[in-house]
Amino acid sequence: MAVMTRERSVVDRPPPVPRKGYSKWARRAPLLPALIFLIIVTQLPFVATLVISFMKWNSLDPTNRGFAGFDNYVNVFTDPDLRSSVVNTIVLTASVVLISLVLGLGLALLLDKKFAGRGFVRTMLIAPFLVVPVAAALIWKHVLYNPEYGLFNGILNWLGFDAQPDWISNMPMSAVVLSLVWQWTPFMMLILLAGLQSKPIEPVEAATIDGASSFQIFRYLTFPHLRQYLELGGLLGSIYIVQNFDAVFTITSGGLGTANLPYMIYQTFYQAHEYGEASAAGVIVVAGSIIIATFALRTVSSLFKEEKR
Amino acid sequence: MSRVWGVLAWFAGIVFFAPVAWMFLTSLHSETDAATNPPSVLAPLTFDGYAEFFDSGAWPPLINSFSASIGSTIIVLLLAIPAAYALSIKPVEKWTDVLFFFLSTKMMPVVAALLPIYLIAQFSGMLDNISFLTLLYCSMNLPIAVWLMRSFLSEVPKEILEAASIDGAGLVTILRRVVAPIAMPGIAATALICFIFSWNELLFARVLTGVVAGTAPVYLTGFVTSQGLFLAKVCAAAVVVSLPVLIAGFAAQDKLVQGLSLGAVK
Numbered sequence: 001m002a003v004m005t006r007e008r009s010v011v012d013r014p015p016p017v018p019r020k021g022y023s024k025w026a027r028r029a030p031l032l033p034a035l036i037f038l039i040i041v042t043q044l045p046f047v048a049t050l051v052i053s054f055m056k057w058n059s060l061d062p063t064n065r066g067f068a069g070f071d072n073y074v075n076v077f078t079d080p081d082l083r084s085s086v087v088n089t090i091v092l093t094a095s096v097v098l099i100s101l102v103l104g105l106g107l108a109l110l111l112d113k114k115f116a117g118r119g120f121v122r123t124m125l126i127a128p129f130l131v132v133p134v135a136a137a138l139i140w141k142h143v144l145y146n147p148e149y150g151l152f153n154g155i156l157n158w159l160g161f162d163a164q165p166d167w168i169s170n171m172p173m174s175a176v177v178l179s180l181v182w183q184w185t186p187f188m189m190l191i192l193l194a195g196l197q198s199k200p201i202e203p204v205e206a207a208t209i210d211g212a213s214s215f216q217i218f219r220y221l222t223f224p225h226l227r228q229y230l231e232l233g234g235l236l237g238s239i240y241i242v243q244n245f246d247a248v249f250t251i252t253s254g255g256l257g258t259a260n261l262p263y264m265i266y267q268t269f270y271q272a273h274e275y276g277e278a279s280a281a282g283v284i285v286v287a288g289s290i291i292i293a294t295f296a297l298r299t300v301s302s303l304f305k306e307e308k309r
Numbered sequence: 310m311s312r313v314w315g316v317l318a319w320f321a322g323i324v325f326f327a328p329v330a331w332m333f334l335t336s337l338h339s340e341t342d343a344a345t346n347p348p349s350v351l352a353p354l355t356f357d358g359y360a361e362f363f364d365s366g367a368w369p370p371l372i373n374s375f376s377a378s379i380g381s382t383i384i385v386l387l388l389a390i391p392a393a394y395a396l397s398i399k400p401v402e403k404w405t406d407v408l409f410f411f412l413s414t415k416m417m418p419v420v421a422a423l424l425p426i427y428l429i430a431q432f433s434g435m436l437d438n439i440s441f442l443t444l445l446y447c448s449m450n451l452p453i454a455v456w457l458m459r460s461f462l463s464e465v466p467k468e469i470l471e472a473a474s475i476d477g478a479g480l481v482t483i484l485r486r487v488v489a490p491i492a493m494p495g496i497a498a499t500a501l502i503c504f505i506f507s508w509n510e511l512l513f514a515r516v517l518t519g520v521v522a523g524t525a526p527v528y529l530t531g532f533v534t535s536q537g538l539f540l541a542k543v544c545a546a547a548v549v550v551s552l553p554v555l556i557a558g559f560a561a562q563d564k565l566v567q568g569l570s571l572g573a574v575k
Contacts, residue, residue, distance in 0.1 A: 024402075027399050027400075027401045028395065030391030030394050031391070031392045031395035031396065031401055033391065033392070034388040034389060034392035034451060034455060035407070037388060037448070037451065038411065038452065041444070041445070042417065042422065043414075044425075045422035045426050046417070046421065046422060046425075048429075049421055049424060052425065107318075107321055110314055110317055110318040110321065113314045113315070113318070115312075115314060115315030115318060115319075116315060117319065118318070120322075121318050121321075121322035122322075123559060123562070124322040124323065124325065124326035125322050125325050125326070126559070126562065127325070127326050127329045127555070128325055128326075128328070129558070130505075130551065130554045130559070131329060131332075131554075131555070132508065132509050132525075132526060132529075132547070132551045132554060133509050133526075134509075134511050134526045134529050134530060135526075135529055135546070135547035135550050135551050136328075136547075138529060138530075138532075138547060139328060139332050139543075139544065139547055140328070142533065142539075142540060142543055143328075143331065143332065143335060143540055143544060144328060144331075148344075148346060149343075149345060149348075149540070151331055151348060153346060154345075154346050154347045154348040157347045158347050158348075164346075182325065185325070186325070187569060190565065190566045191569065191570050193566075194566050229570075232570060236569070236570075239415065242418065243418050243419060245420070245511060245512045246512075246526075249511070249530075250530065261418070261420070262420040262512065265420045265421070265423065266420065266516070269424050269427070270516060275428075278424050279424055279425075282420065282421035282422070282423070282424065283421070285418050285420065285421050286417060286418070286421045289416055289417060289418055292416070293413060293416035293417070296416060297409060297412065297413060297416070
């Protein structure tokens with residue numbers, strides 16, 4: 001594909017044929033520090049999580065520590081809060097990723113056209129992504145959503161509406177989603193815009209000469225070319241938004257039915273001190289993400305194979 | 310027709326930028342002007358919000374954030390560049406598997422490792438220690454950095470590498486004279502992304518640090534009081550904390566795109 005043809009130099013190289021054990025290890029040597037570091041810092045804690053998840057362990061009650069079998073898992077699975085947090089995580093991630101992809105696509109298509117001040121508009125559109133997430137969440141909560149003196153109700157007041165809704169209490173999940181869509185749309189737009197601008201121009205010219213409408217050009221030329229960028233944006237967005245903590249923590253403090261899994265685990269361990277249960281929830285999160293990750297990795301690796309061709 | 314698109318694009322740009330602009334404007338208002346309905350747009354400007362933010366002990370968290378972000382970015386580059394070299398220029402056998410192992414660690418939710426990492430910090434006396442946080446940020450950014458650097462290093466044409474080694478250039482010379490100049494923009498993109506992600510991180514910082522090693526995002530969360538007016542102060546704080554990212558991101562927009570797409574977009 002056009003984006004990645006430059007990779008060819010690596011791929012065309014004959015497969016490495018290490019002759020002796022020495023040269024094999026000489027090749028591996030630069031890789032080892034990073035690999036060992038990553039295994040120690042990311043893989044070992046997961047093993048520890050697995051062990052603790054089978055233990056009875058509340059840090060406020062240190063004498064009563066021991067083997068718990070599957071009790072923590074039973075507790076976690078029968079806990080309605082946890083089940084709703086799984087649903088919340090899915091709803092939050094799916095809606096933020098989909099809405100920002102659609103908006104990002106629209107904005108990227110607009111920015112792909114020529115108009116006065118395009119660079120300036122692009123810079124304005126990137127700004128939301130560059131505001132530190134917790135700062136953005138604070139601004140949305142206190143400066144925009146606040147029912148008494150927030151900007152939204154101020155604008156309603158200006159426009160002559162009497163309604164002064166309490167945005168966060170009335171629609172807590174949408175309030176969180178909206179603030180995240182605002183931050184992530186620029187991200188999607190940047191990736192899709194790069195995709196649009198790497199599109200080869202000749203087929204479009206040929207199609208125009210053959211009398212194709214602009215919708216046909218979008219449907220049969222632009223969209224297929226953009227597909228891999230849409231997948232990339234969706235995938236990366238999902239990885240980050242599934243783990244979102246800042247917005248939920250700041251805007252609703254996990255209340256009003258918006259607690260997602262990261263917030264839930266944070267609370268079980270940090271506030272309730274239930275180490276065993278927090279770990280069991282952690283193991284379940286990992287199991288769940290292995291399913292998503294397998295799917296996601298397959299997407300990336302198919303992109304990767306395409307690039308090898 | 311093209312004029313319609315331009316107007317639409319300007320409208321969208323203004324809508325998306327409005328909260329940022331409002332944040333700047335409110336940060337320059339007095340607390341009473343910041344909390345009116347309808348909003349007082351034309352109220353007199355003042356730096357009181359900023360003064361109050363810096364007077365209330367904002368420097369230590371800002372310095373902590375800088376040292377954790379810059380420190381972890383340097384360590385990540387030192388680890389990622391050789392690793393990327395072994396995955397692109399002189400690839401190890403099964404290098405794609407290794408590459409995907411790196412990516413897969415990024416898909417594991419960090420929150421699942423939160424408790425054991427907390428316990429390790431507690432037992433080793435590393436709670437509220439900025440070095441420990443720096444080390445965690447390294448592990449958080451290393452997979453991304455390896456992916457990015459591999460994609461940039463694989464752009465080095467093998468013909469040049471072969472020609473250089475036939476001409477008798479040693480490994481160090483090749484790295485310095487051939488690889489480094491081509492890889493430099495990629496290294497900059499990687500550093501930018503690692504810096505932004507570390508600077509923004511909240512969850513680990515909140516759980517693992519306290520009064521001594523608290524970072525700027527943690528400080529921000531504690532900034533909202535239930536009594537009195539605080540909007541101007543919060544906006545000033547948000548502006549200050551976001552400023553390094555805003556400046557770096559605006560200055561290096563293309564690097565940002567490269568980095569965010571893991572090097573797929575050049």
